[in-house]
Amino acid sequence: MSTSLADWKGVPEPTVQLLEGRFIRLEKLDPARHGDDLFEGLHGPNADPKLWDYLPYGPFPERAAFDAWLNNHAQNSDPYFFSVVDRASGQVQGFISLMSIVPAQGRIEIGHVTFGASMQRSPKSTEAVYLLAKYAFELGYRRLEWKCNSGNSRSKYAAERLGFSFEGVFRQHMVVKGQNRDTAWYSIIDTEWPAIGAGFEAWLAESNQTGSGQVKSLAQCRA
Template identity: 55%
Template sequence: MHHSLVDWHEAKVPDHRVLEGFHVRLEALDAVRHGDDLWRHFHGTNSDPNQWDYMFSGPFVSQSDFDAYLKRITKSDDLLLYAVIDITSGEAQGFLAFRRIIPAHGNLEIGPVNFGAAMRRSVRSTEAVYLLIEEAFALGYRRVEWKCNNENERSKRTAERFGFRFEGLFRQHFVFKGRNRDTAYFSILDNEWPALKAAFVRWLADDNFDDQGRQIQTLAALRRVDTTDTHYKKSET
């Protein structure tokens, strides 16, 4: 059997540095500093009732239980968690993470991703994921994974919208909240990222949104456009 050789140098371990965008800032999740905001966005009156359907924990009956959960996950050896800060309001509105980080082989996973209702279907949610993917490839990773419960249609649509490629299904992967979970696997490879990144950059640009903040071109449509743009740019007008 032929095994292709690769010119491979070990990737760097993410150092939890602040990742700054136009709309959001990603910073190390801190249970004390971000807990009140996240409790309000995840469990407040305007929160999504389905917020926790596919999360391994939650929902929580009290803020003290939620705070204990945040403290527990921020101490996990397998998770490098980032709070998503809305630059306009300064509020933490969600979190996401790197996990299963394997520098020697150049792979890592993005997840869990948990955004409050205020972030859903917003430029902030797209930018948050973009910033984390970009950081992974800037650190030298060859493969970024996205996994979700196969019943989680919202997460699967999100993965495909971002350009992750569906790889297959791990059947009866584990038991989740007393039910079987089949896990859907998606990935982006380093050689696929330049074209995907260019589409993200064009989508996130000011001139892709009208006065009401509605997108003019979709991310999927922009992936079909040949472009060499690789940096954010604000509209000149």
């Protein structure tokens, strides 16, 4: 059911410093505290070699360049960056952001999803997205977006698995690292979130009980 927007006044910008989950917590990016783990996890010998393929930056072979990048983005309000901290070990294993933030229209995006190998294909990656989505809709945002390179099959699969609806492809949307980028657009809107959020909760609860991410899909959890 649609809601009247006659009294719409917009929503607040994100300001949260900490979001707690079962498997991870999201801490506002702090290069001094998070930089060592992030550099090791994203560039070290056990890093995912394909991690940087579709990102508009990186990899950073020199630590000084990586630190400069972190310091610059830690000061930004858009994108608004978080580090992903594994609750069991205390290790920082990736970063993620809220971005393209338009409070006046109630529109926001989850982006810069950069998870180390130890986070991939685990409940930790799912929970990181869930915590940001939940926070965005609690602030009153009406639309949550996910955009990625149309050639990035891993990101497209993740968007669909996490409940985002495919909306189309913006052709020749950008030039990234000297190559054309067609951008695939996905979204979740506020009226869809109660069912999708319940699916996240059920999936994460089952993952917590089984101790792994090998549980039914989010869509099955919503059924």
